[in-house]
Amino acid sequence: xxxxxxxxxxxxxxxxxxxxxxxxxxxxxxxxxxxxxxxxxxxxxxxxxxxxxxxxxxxxxxxxxxxxxxxxxxxxxxxxxxxxxxxxxxxxxxxxxxxxxxxxxxxxxxxxxxxxxxxxxxxxxxxxxxxxxxxxxxxxxxxxxxxxxxxxxxxxxxxxxxxxxxxxxxxxxxxxxxxxxxxxxxxxxxxxxxxxxxxxxxxxxxxxxxxxxxxxxxxxxxxxxxxxxxxxxxxxxxxxxxxxxxxxxxxxxxxxxxxxxxxxxxxxxxxxxxxxxxxxxxxxxxxxxxxxxxxxxxxxxxxxxxxxxxxxxxxxxxxxxxxxxxxxxxxxx
Amino acid sequence: xxxxxxxxxxxxxxxxxxxxxxxxxxxxxxxxxxxxxxxxxxxxxxxxxxxxxxxxxxxxxxxxxxxxxxxxxxxxxxxxxxxxxxxxxxxxxxxxxxxxxxxxxxxxxxxxxxxxxxxxxxxxxxxxxxxxxxxxxxxxxxxxxxxxxxxxxxxxxxxxxxxxxxxxxxxxxxxxxxxxxxxxxxxxxxxxxxxxxxxxxxxxxxxxxxxxxxxxxxxxxxxxxxxxxxxxxxxxxxxxxxxxxxxxxxxxxxxxxxxxxxxxxxxxxxxxxxxxxxxxxxxxxxxxxxxxxxxxxxxxxxxxxxxxxxxxxxxxxxxxxxxxxxxxxxxxx
Numbered sequence: 001x002x003x004x005x006x007x008x009x010x011x012x013x014x015x016x017x018x019x020x021x022x023x024x025x026x027x028x029x030x031x032x033x034x035x036x037x038x039x040x041x042x043x044x045x046x047x048x049x050x051x052x053x054x055x056x057x058x059x060x061x062x063x064x065x066x067x068x069x070x071x072x073x074x075x076x077x078x079x080x081x082x083x084x085x086x087x088x089x090x091x092x093x094x095x096x097x098x099x100x101x102x103x104x105x106x107x108x109x110x111x112x113x114x115x116x117x118x119x120x121x122x123x124x125x126x127x128x129x130x131x132x133x134x135x136x137x138x139x140x141x142x143x144x145x146x147x148x149x150x151x152x153x154x155x156x157x158x159x160x161x162x163x164x165x166x167x168x169x170x171x172x173x174x175x176x177x178x179x180x181x182x183x184x185x186x187x188x189x190x191x192x193x194x195x196x197x198x199x200x201x202x203x204x205x206x207x208x209x210x211x212x213x214x215x216x217x218x219x220x221x222x223x224x225x226x227x228x229x230x231x232x233x234x235x236x237x238x239x240x241x242x243x244x245x246x247x248x249x250x251x252x253x254x255x256x257x258x259x260x261x262x263x264x265x266x267x268x269x270x271x272x273x274x275x276x277x278x279x280x281x282x283x284x285x286x287x288x289x290x291x292x293x294x295x296x297x298x299x300x301x302x303x304x305x306x307x308x309x310x311x312x313x314x315x316x317x318x319x320x321x322x323x324x325x326x327x328x329x330x331x332x333x
Numbered sequence: 334x335x336x337x338x339x340x341x342x343x344x345x346x347x348x349x350x351x352x353x354x355x356x357x358x359x360x361x362x363x364x365x366x367x368x369x370x371x372x373x374x375x376x377x378x379x380x381x382x383x384x385x386x387x388x389x390x391x392x393x394x395x396x397x398x399x400x401x402x403x404x405x406x407x408x409x410x411x412x413x414x415x416x417x418x419x420x421x422x423x424x425x426x427x428x429x430x431x432x433x434x435x436x437x438x439x440x441x442x443x444x445x446x447x448x449x450x451x452x453x454x455x456x457x458x459x460x461x462x463x464x465x466x467x468x469x470x471x472x473x474x475x476x477x478x479x480x481x482x483x484x485x486x487x488x489x490x491x492x493x494x495x496x497x498x499x500x501x502x503x504x505x506x507x508x509x510x511x512x513x514x515x516x517x518x519x520x521x522x523x524x525x526x527x528x529x530x531x532x533x534x535x536x537x538x539x540x541x542x543x544x545x546x547x548x549x550x551x552x553x554x555x556x557x558x559x560x561x562x563x564x565x566x567x568x569x570x571x572x573x574x575x576x577x578x579x580x581x582x583x584x585x586x587x588x589x590x591x592x593x594x595x596x597x598x599x600x601x602x603x604x605x606x607x608x609x610x611x612x613x614x615x616x617x618x619x620x621x622x623x624x625x626x627x628x629x630x631x632x633x634x635x636x637x638x639x640x641x642x643x644x645x646x647x648x649x650x651x652x653x654x655x656x657x658x659x660x661x662x663x664x665x666x
Contacts, residue, residue: 004602018604269337273349278354
């Protein structure tokens with residue numbers, strides 16, 4: 001295992017110190033319990049947005065903390081859920097009197113711990129709602145998930161809900177919008193290579209020199225099938241067809257198309273994939289009104305990509321376009 | 334070789350089509366000769382900035398085209414210089430009457446071809462200046478370079494010169510500032526893994542399971558030495574010491590610190606590296622006033638990183654902070 005780390009045990013602390021050194025002007029970093037929070041939190045009268053999950057998916061979630069997106073993020077150890085005390089502390093830190101929304105990817109540990117944190121924080125008199133993302137069409141039930149896994153839509157949802165919260169919409173409004181984004185979003189991913197968790201030092205799975213896995217999860221959870229690698233056009237088809245059929249997306253739909261890198265795939269390949277995605281979308285009569293291309297929800301150094309489509313409505317577009325100022329996504333400011 | 338491409342021959346065209354599909358509202362894409370240019374070019378009365386080089390380093394340079402940074406970029410095939418006709422066409426496309434600055438990384442092919450393009454364009458009556466970046470302290474002379482290689486400072490220079498051009502500074506001013514940035518910038522990189530060029534299908538070099546190469550170039554050119562991988566703190570020291578000693582950077586200097594990923598390294602590792610860089614900078618009495626952390630000048634899927642330090646002055650800070658609106662760097666708009 002070759003990684004730019006000191007030791008596996010120090011990884012999370014060192015990374016948080018790096019975040020604090022780089023972005024101390026915009027973040028406060030708490031180490032015990034570990035969370036990252038907007039420097040100006042709590043923002044009075046604004047719904048607070050808290051997300052979190054295992055580390056190894058950066059920039060998600062810590063890189064999305066800032067005006068227009070998350071108020072706080074709780075990082076667990078690599079591929080390990082954060083604990084309820086982290087979530088409780090983060091929730092209290094962002095409570096500006098308008099309630100707090102938890103954005104939770106559908107993994108058993110995350111869901112259970114956010115649930116517990118919500119109960120604890122409600123007992124302190126904070127109004128808490130939760131939205132659970134489950135946009136991955138690849139498989140039903142998985143290594144760490146009952147039902148569908150939460151993947152790429154989480155990034156898009158955090159941006160759109162962040163815009164609505166910044167607009168001082170109510171907790172019920174923001175939660176309803178977030179659930180609508182999840183309900184109208186579908187994703188699927190694939191891997192060219194596995195990733196190696198620092199604690200184990202071993203690849204999460206094995207692929208031969210000419211194999212890819214279609215439908216992979218962001219922790220290397222098994223996908224639908226393996227096959228010999230084909231051209232980008234074929235790989236795009238393998239991901240887009242199940243996505244389009246699942247919602248289903250229909251001719252005339254306006255969509256946001258998100259081509260995400262798993263961490264080890266060069267940007268030029270993501271643009272090649274986007275080109276194929278755009279062709280397939282066009283063939284189905286879908287209009288891509290917004291796009292996002294890059295490494296936003298990753299699996300350490302895994303090579304591969306995922307595709308997320310979101311069926312847009314005017315409110316979603318408005319809050320997608322709204323200003324955002326985070327290390328991972330920034331525009332309008 | 335496993336890559337998200339159709340064929341090696343189609344790679345550049347497919348990627349450009351992806352860029353056009355994604356960013357057609359802000360770019361015009363020319364395929365023959367190949368270049369990407371701001372949709373609103375030429376901007377009357379503004380110095381035009383043109384860069385370019387082999388593909389495989391994305392988002393550099395195409396991802397830096399837009400208001401506040403480059404006016405146009407010319408992509409060659411992977412790790413291959415673009416041709417003079419590409420550069421000539423791009424130069425003409427961005428000439429708004431105030432002259433054009435070529436930003437050229439110090440590789441023999443790039444320098445020769447930009448030189449030829451400058452001569453051709455001057456013959457058409459366009460005033461052209463060039464700045465050649467050569468910030469890599471690792472080695473003198475290399476596989477494709479006489480002198481020092483141009484690496485990370487190029488990204489920073491394109492931003493700062495872009496800010497000055499947007500401010501309607503003269504060609505001489507912008508060129509002088511760009512040369513000052515190069516003269517005050519130093520970089521060094523390292524690799525954990527090689528990359529594979531699509532045309533060859535083979536790794537550019539070999540490293541054993543526990544080896545790193547210190548001083549690597551962005552095309553896998555040999556560095557200073559190989560050694561057994563150590564902790565992030567040691568790797569940062571290996572890069573920072575030669576950088577600091579070379580300029581030299583001195584106690585009291587204000588710097589911009591840029592921790593760049595080579596393409597296959599996860600963001601969390603770059604933040605761990607940044608933490609070590611910040612500690613070393615502090616121990617040397619350097620004040621990091623600005624930072625940049627991410628994959629900006631890459632080597633396909635190579636794992637590794639580079640560090641760039643720039644000794645700042647007020648003018649550089651002002652133009653670094655100025656608004657920029659490109660796919661790769663965006664703030665203030």
